[in-house]
């Protein structure tokens with residue numbers, strides 16, 4: 024990450040006390056604005072409004088939020104509960120909150136006193152942040168090596184969905200970290216960026232990161248993916264994950280499943296990239312993953328004109344945007360969908376690659392993964 028970038032997330036001592044300071048992703052790419060959260064409700068709002076979003080950084084936000092509660096003398100158990108449930112699908116959020124809560128509780132039990140316990144909570148949150156940055160580097164290595172096996176010869180045209188880069192991570196991200204490594208190696212011909220309706224994480228955020236990295240990229244309407252495959256323009260699909268069940272089913276941004284079906288039909292590798300902390304062995308299968316349902320106005324109003332944008336129609340509809348549907352239109356707005364493992368060529372993690380994607384392969388990875396081991400050792404509870 025270049026020095027001049029506004030940090031995606033940090034815990035900062037301000038004159039008015041400690042705070043979690045976020046790069047407000049709802050304002051990108053128009054402006055880089057920081058959002059200062061001095062209490063847990065403000066951070067929960069930031070998580071729900073997607074000012075901070077994407078599985079790994081949600082874990083970091085959950086961790087810093089609990090540390091903030093401890094430092095400010097709020098009820099830590101309540102804070103962890105609020106944060107763990109702020110959004111239901113990305114397992115990392117509950118993981119981060121519970122892990123830091125467990126560190127705080129262990130410190131309190133050891134009798135070190137509140138101030139030291141708060142310091143231990145912050146140290147744990149910082150460790151989580153650092154681990155995620157390191158995981159990102161390993162993911163990039165594993166992912167780029169896998170791609171050169173799957174699609175030898177370079178000149179790759181990679182299709183991605185949503186945003187999986189530095190904005191979702193302590194490091195360079197997950198799927199986009201792999202793309203960045205391929206780009207640095209001179210082997211990326213084009214990054215196809217699905218716009219990712221309704222909130223345009225692809226068009227707004229991935230395009231922003233692709234431009235920042237100097238990649239050749241094109242943004243496409245989600246509905247244009249089919250014709251792109253039919254034209255033979257896609258060599259591989261790389262996406263992130265919000266939760267991977269024990270059977271290898273993958274919950275990710277809505278629209279991912281359609282891309283997996285297209286990739287399967289056209290014989291194109293479909294690769295899921297995530298840290299091991301996104302694997303949830305307690306969720307047996309995809310049908311057990313809770314998919315967040317979001318407000319109708321995200322679909323019925325143009326995000327470009329509302330809180331996610333700066334267009335002339337801002338502020339017109341009930342959600343703050345300008346209505347694009349008839350008044351009273353109902354909407355179907357799941358934030359995620361679930362792709363069965365049979366459609367996934369490989370799951371790339373910071374601890375290795377699972378391919379073919381089977382429950383046995385996922386279980387084996389978890390059993391040998393230090394990340395997964397520390398998760399249970401730190402008292403992660405299913406939320």
Ligand SMILES: CSC[C@@H](O)[C@@H](O)C(=O)COP(=O)(O)O
Pocket residue numbers: 073076077078079113184185186187188191196197198224262263264265275276277358
């Ligand atoms: C590495 S990020 C993977 C996923 O979290 C990402 O693809 C995604 O679906 C994010 O959804 P969002 O609703 O923007 O939080």
